[in-house]
Amino acid sequence: xxxxxxxxxxxxxxxxxxxxxxxxxxxxxxxxxxxxxxxxxxxxxxxxxxxxxxxxxxxxxxxxxxxxxxx
Numbered sequence: 001x002x003x004x005x006x007x008x009x010x011x012x013x014x015x016x017x018x019x020x021x022x023x024x025x026x027x028x029x030x031x032x033x034x035x036x037x038x039x040x041x042x043x044x045x046x047x048x049x050x051x052x053x054x055x056x057x058x059x060x061x062x063x064x065x066x067x068x069x070x071x
Contacts, residue, residue, distance in 0.1 A: 034048065038057060042055075042057040042067070043067060045057065045067055049069045050069050051069040052069055053068075053069040054066050054067065054068055054069065055067045
């Protein structure tokens with residue numbers, strides 16, 4: 001952070017100032033959201049993918065339904 005950058009009381013950059021986020025942080029945030037979403041509502045997981053994508057979610061050895069891409 002530069003010496004001229006002002007922060008708000010909670011440590012976030014003041015309005016109108018850019019915040020730099022690393023690719024690693026973005027990846028970590030995506031992974032957290034993705035797996036939380038997958039755990040809470042796996043039937044909507046296909047929204048992360050294109051029309052030809054597929055996803056199978058379940059416990060190994062159990063019969064599960066395949067989710068197909070956006071329809």
